[in-house]
Amino acid sequence: MVPKLILINGQSAAGKSSVGRILLNDLSNSAYIGVDAIMSVNPFGINDKVDAVATKNLVSLVNNYSEEGYRYIIVSGFMRNQKLLDDFLSKVSIKIDVLFVWLRAPKEVRSKRRLKR
Numbered sequence: 001m002v003p004k005l006i007l008i009n010g011q012s013a014a015g016k017s018s019v020g021r022i023l024l025n026d027l028s029n030s031a032y033i034g035v036d037a038i039m040s041v042n043p044f045g046i047n048d049k050v051d052a053v054a055t056k057n058l059v060s061l062v063n064n065y066s067e068e069g070y071r072y073i074i075v076s077g078f079m080r081n082q083k084l085l086d087d088f089l090s091k092v093s094i095k096i097d098v099l100f101v102w103l104r105a106p107k108e109v110r111s112k113r114r115l116k117r
Contacts (some may be wrong), residue, residue, distance in 0.1 A: 003065075003096050003097070004071065004097050004098075005062065005099070006073070006074045007085075007100045008020050008103065009076075009078070009101065010077075011103070011105065013110035014103035015065075015105060015113075016091055017076050017101055026111045027072045028071075030074060031065040031070070032091075034059065034077065034078070038099065039054035053106065056091075058088060059091045066096065070074055092096070
């Protein structure tokens with residue numbers, strides 16, 4: 001069985017985490033990896049160092065979940081560009097099917113969601 005990797009990405013407050021948690025509940029034999037689990041550092045910044053650590057963390061988690069037999073591995077909010085996606089996929093040591101999803105929401109909706117956080 002080839003695991004399915006579902007990469008959920010998009011604008012801030014577009015609903016990535018919410019969709020990821022819904023999929024986790026709806027898909028049996030699934031695992032969820034939120035962006036905070038792979039790249040929470042202090043000081044925080046979007047830079048090559050943080051991207052490299054986050055990629056290593058994500059590769060390890062995906063490989064581990066796959067080795068333990070999870071059919072669906074859901075990742076929320078890290079693949080913001082083609083370079084990160086290519087780097088990640090080149091380092092995954094298992095055969096895996098990938099579904100890439102990009103979420104968008106109107107600016108007004110995203111603004112309201114940010115205020116609720």
